[in-house]
Amino acid sequence: MKPARKLLSAVSAAALAVTPAVGGAIAVSVGAVSVANAAVVQSISVRGNTRVASSTISEFVGFRAGKDYSAADLDEAVKRLFATGLFSDVHVTTSGPTLVVTVSELSIVNQVVFRGNRKLKDERLRAVVELQPRGAFDQTTLDADVQAIVDSYSRIGRNDVSVTAETVDLGENRVNVVFQIQEGDRSKISQINFIGNNAYGDRRLQSVISTKRSNPLSWLTRNDVYDEQRLAADEEQLRRFYFNHGYADFRVLSSSADVDPNSGNIVITIEVDEGEKYxxxxxxxxxxxxxxxxxxxxxxxxxxxxxxxxxxxxxxxxxxxxxxxxxxxxxxxxxxxxxxxxxxxxxxxxxxxxxxGQRAFIERIEIVGNARTRDYVIRREFDLAEGDAFNQILLRRAQKRLEALDFFENVSISTRPGSAPDRVIIVVNAVDKPTGEFGIGAGYTTGSSTNSGPTFEASITERNFLGRGQALKIGAGGSADSRSYSVSFTEPYFLGYRLAATVAAFRRTQDYLGYDVATTGGSVGFGLPITQKLTGNIAYSYSQDDYDITDPTNAPQAIQDEITANGNTWTKSAINYGLTYNSIDDVQDPREGVYLRFNQEVAGLGGDARHIASTFDGRYYQTLSEEAELVGSLRVGGGTITGLGQDVRTVDHFRLGPRQIRGFAYNGIGPTQGAGGAGAGEQIGGKNYLHASAEAQFPLPAFPQDLGLKGAVFADAATLYGHDSAQAVNTSMEWRASAGVSLIWQSPFAPLRFDYAVPIKKEPTDEEQRFNFTVSTAF
Incomplete structure (x- = not known):
């Protein structure tokens, strides 16, 4: 940023002299010369320059031999020389037929050095200052750079930072610029107060905004740092929240951030006028x-x-x-x-x-702010392109799509006039944010089988792989008797269409009583959005099961019979298709909405399996009390599988676990091998299942809302029944039930929940798993 200079000119004849003032500012003075209104100049004399060539200065002056140079011409010459940003002093006069240009060149920056900075590295500070090595030094720019460093520290909560700047003269018109920084302590947000809110409590409104109070984990999220722009965005979030809940007259009357003189922390106060509900x-x-x-x-x-x-x-x-x-x-x-x-x-x-409407066309779409996400990932969310008719409503649709990607800290779309009255330029500002996720799950199984012990699963997901908008997920899990590995890759715009294509592969090994199974497979699937809330999907999957009888006296007779008939290696080739409806307001922390999913699998396109399996999952969320922040949820689900010209293979029967009924292990309920045969009491799955859950979530009053901790109480019920094997027993529709409590944590890493459930209705052969640790929500 170069200093502004006001240039003065004499009316009849003048010489313009410019000299540095105190502090590096430029002072301009006018001195009279004995020249008439214009003088014919035949030559130019350039003085004082050491780095800039005389010919270059002559070009900026606009020198032409034989030209009449008036006072106005001299003024313009001085303006052009100052505009180069190369000179601190310029003096232009005429001496007879000679135009005399005397300049003082600005110093050249040799190095820019930062001292005392630990919280912000040199690379980040270099990006915010304008003075750079081999560039011209300017005092006004130096002052602006000091303020830019102060602003950068303010954004990370260090408002009492002290920054001073000095120059070290190296001779030959070269200087080093040194910024001395005292970072000070971090100013934290100790309190967020709301005034005028009656329909919603402070805790509920605090969950709406992104600014949070300081807590022991704030060093990870940095959302306890006061930022004026973030607070303005929070005001907009409050407006949208109230407008979407019936309060059409809602207003934010004021918002302020005050420093507590005792602690030095910041207290934010937001005053609102809710109005009536409509x-x-x-x-x-x-x-x-x-x-x-x-x-x-x-x-x-x-x-x-x-x-x-x-x-x-x-x-x-x-x-x-x-x-x-x-x-x-x-x-x-x-x-x-x-x-x-x-x-x-x-x-x-x-x-x-x-x-x-007015006829207007889109001249171009400019994208700024995205350091990682590719431009085309942003452009493809627009139903508009260069040359299309301008439509403000479709711009809002594009903004909602970009926000739904969850790739960006914030997204704003603005417009400015184009090159013609009927042309509009669209400017998209999308600032990237981290998109990696880490999920873990754990539990402990107890029961009568040999499968007792701890279970564990973990996954790593990158939702914006290499900035291309693609999703990559790698997962692994296991227990004392099982191992599982999986990888999936999703391209959300297959072949340039709004068609999500997913390729997945997996490997599972499971040790059962008397036999082992190793399953390897993969799938290719496509998801097509039908409406904003309804999505269709279709996929093809292929898998191979390799069986090994380790103990014939304990292996289920049904499994041994199938191996005798079909061999140790079985394959399944299947088509899957379904529909998903999702109106959930927030997948990570749902409070309102409905989630419905129906899926059907038809196996028989080659392979050994011949069946049709149908499944359904439905969830409903509703806020029961805004004041108490009590959220209720109901979940129901079911499935059935029928053989096509043959019995359903034992491996293809449904198996339930903690995802359907907490308090029981995976494959811990349902039909078992007959008491008189091998593997008596071993669960072998079922052909039909039903399950239902009811849950109430509530805040934990002893903990700050900003920690993201909630409690829950729940009750689950499920039944798994029916089997095609003659040796199967316990195949009737016997319901199991459990009840328990949960601790839910919206952690900075991933939404986690800890469940403890006690079976209150079970069968003697069931396997219990009272403790479960999983990712909080999975849709």
Missing amino acids: RFGNVEIDSTVSGIDADDLRRTVETRSGATYSGEDVEDTLIAMSERLAAEGFPFAEVTPVGNRNFETRTIDVSYVVDQ
Whole structure:
């Protein structure tokens, strides 16, 4: 950044002299010379330059032999020389037919040195200062660099940092620039207060914003650092939260960050005006554009009369209508929601007015802020491209998609005028954030079999692999009797279409009573978004099971019979397809919404397996009390498998575990081998299952909300029944039940939960697993 200079000129004749003032500022003075309004110059004399060539200075002056140089010409010459940023002093005069240019060159920076910095490394500080080696030195730029360093430390919570700068003269017009830094202590956010909130408590609102109070783990997340931009973004988050929960008149009256004089920490206070809670009244569509069928657009309306007012539902309606209009040949049609409040009934009538908008086209899309994510990963989330009709609503759709990727700290989309009145430039600012995840799970199995002992699983996931928007997941798990390994790779835009393609491979080994199984397989699958909340999927999978009878006296007779008939190696070739509906508000910490998944597997495209298996999983979340932050959830699921022209293989039967009913081990319930045969009491899976769970989550009052700790109580029930083997027993529909407590932690690493469940209804052959440690949510 170069210093601003005001240049003065004489009216009749003048010589312009510029000399450095105190502190490096530039002072400009005018001295009279005995020249008339203009003088004819035949030559130029350049003085005082050591690095910049005289010919270069002549070019900047605009010297031409025989030209009449007036006072205005001299002014312009001085301006051009200062604009180069190479000189601290410029003096231009005429002496007879000679134009005399005297310059003092700015010093050249030899080195930029940082001392005393430990929290911010040299590389990061070099990126924020403008003075660089081999560049020109300027005092004003030096002052600006000091402030830039102070601002950088403020962003990491060190507001009492002290930065001084000095120069070391090396001779020959070269200097070293040295920044002395005293980092000071970190200023923490000790308190976040809300004023004026009645519908929602402080803890609930604190969970909405990204700024958090300091806690023992804040050094990992750094979300306890005050940042003015983050606080402004938090205000917007509060508005969206209230608007989506019926409070259409909500306002943030003020927000402040004050320093506690005793501790030096920061206290944030946010004052709000919630207003009244509204519901949707009448919903209408009013079109002024001929050819548009209002009844056809009605199918895109997300707002329903009588439902709680939601700004997000209005926004989704605008997006859906705009897409429908563009598809029907109205790219410039503009949809505007008009609301009419009824204060007595506390309802809002909404009319969607369709008008012919202004014709404007997208000149280009500029992307900034992304240091890791490739530009094309961001561009493909737009339904608009250069040359398309400009549509503000579709821009909002693109922003929501980019936010849903969860690749960025924040996403903002703005516009500016293009090269013509009907041209618009779109600017996307997307700042990357870490996208790696580490998940772990553990438990301990007890029971009557030899499979008792600890279990463990872990996975590493990168959701934005190499900045390409691809997902890579590697997992491993095991116990005393089993091992599992898996890897999967997902390309979300296969062949350039919004079609997610996943390739996966796995290897599992399991030691059962009397026999071992090693399974190796893989799959190729595709996921296609049908609507914003509904997704379809189809996949092909192939696997091979290798059996080894280690103890014929204990191995289940059903397994031995199948090996006798089909050999030790079995294969399965299958097609899987299904639908998923997801309206969950937050996958990591769900409070409202529905999740439904139906899947079907048809085996028989070659291989030894011949069956059709259907499964269903449904979950419902609802906030039971905003004041107490009590969230309830219900989950139900089931499945059935039927052989196609043959019995279902024992290995293909369903097996349940802690994911369906806590308190029991994986493959710990269901039909067993008959008491009179080998492997008596060993679970061998079942053809049908049902399960249900009810849970209530609540905050732990003894811990700060910012730690992310919650408790839960739950009750589970499940049954697994039916089997095609004649030796199977316990095949009737016997229900198991359990109840327990959970500790849920939204940790900086991954959402984790610790479950302790006690079986309250079980069968003698069941395997217990009372303690379980897993990733909190898995959809």
